[in-house]
Amino acid sequence: MSIHVRYFAAAATAAGVQEETVELPAGASFDDLTRQLATKGAELERVLARCSFLYDGVAVRDRSHRPESGSVVDVLPPFAGG
Template sequence: MNIRIRYFASLREIVGQNEEQLTLPEGANVSDMRAALLTRYPRLQPIMERCLCAVNRGYVTPETILHEGDELVFIPPMGGGRLLEVSLWNR
C-alpha cells in the first residue's frame, strides 16, 4: 500500500524533500513506517525518538494501522522542546 509521508522542520532538512510516497505491506502500522524511514534515513534517529505522529491530520499512536493513501506526518519538537504546530500542514 502507498503512504504519503510529509516532512517538516528538521526532518525536511535531513531528508531533503517536503514529502514522498513509500510502499508498505498491508497491515503495517506507524511503527513499521518509522522503522522503514530510519533504515532509509539513519540520521533521523535522534529526532524520531521525540516525534509525535499524525495520520490524516489526527494524532495517533505508533500501533495505529495504516491504510492505502493515508498521509503520515511525524511532528518534531521545536526549540525548547515545543512541538511543531500541525498548522504547518496548511502550507
C-alpha cells in the same frame, strides 16, 4: 500500500525531502513505517525518535495502529518557540 509522508523542520532536513510516498506491506503499523523511514540514515533515525505524528490530521497516540493506503502522515519534530 502507499502512505504519503510529509516532513517538517528538522525531519525534512534529515530526510532530505519535504514529502515522499512510502510503500509498506498490507497490515503495516506506524511502528513499521517509522522503522522503514529510519533506514534512510542515522540522522533521520535520531530525529524520528523525538517526533510526533499526525495521521490524516489526527495525532497518533498508538503506534501499533495500522494506517490505510492513501493516507497522509505528517512527521513533526519538537518545535521551539516563545
